[in-house]
Amino acid sequence: MYSNAGITSSSAQTVLELDLSGYNSVMAACVKHPTLAMVGKEVKGSIVCTASFMEDYRTENMTDCTMSKHTMLGLVRSANMQLVRRGVCVNCVSPGMVATPLMCDILKISEEELWETMAVVYSGRDEQLMEKHVADAVVFLACEDSAFVTDHNLVVNGGLGTKSIAILKQ
Template identity: 45%
Template sequence: MIKWRDEDAEGRNKLTDYVMSKHAVIALVRSASQQLGQHGIRVNSVSPFGVATPSTCAMLGKEEEEVEKEYEGWTPLKGIVLKVKHVADAVLFLVSDESGFISGHDMVIDGGFLA
């Protein structure tokens, strides 16, 4: 089983810099959406769960299928593993006219992990 960190109730133990930067990005998105909205500019972000990208696989020293199999057990949404295409589809939605009134939003793509 992949174990990157020990989890605690308020965030991630031993990864203060990582957690802080994630929260900073969300705050930036919200603030920028307020400032830029008056110019018709929408600002959103995407926060995916773990994806078995080449860099993730290299970092973990595992093949894509191994990483996906382990990630699959972490989310309550069974029968599907997050793929790069899922993240790309979310980004495409956020930049499309279909999301024309969405701004200041962080789209979490995690199969219910944080729920």
């Protein structure tokens, strides 16, 4: 199972303005519902969740997003402890900045501006981080080749995570 739930907020989401209305449903969608389906049918396998480069950084205006990515790591680790004996491995993938419509919404910029931003983030690399890179990591964690990889956070950022957060602070 692959869990890639996420939301964005229309407001700044500082601690003083924090709106948790969508938070609980997103967190439940990440592990609880796949777990109920797998355990209920005695299915062994993997649950892979999406975290983010955001779990290691702090932001001024994205408290909900940062909080959810920190929470994701804890959720994966707790779920793994509870499920590994049932034959379910739980891992997560933490991508760097990927050019998606969601990222345009988060940064409140156009697709063209996002591609310009991505060129800065991944300067020095032959290519930018694309959805395919993240998907390949997810496929690995979900396949039999990773049957003994569990409780792991696979970072997929080309080594350039700090550049991503610098862009978000601008």
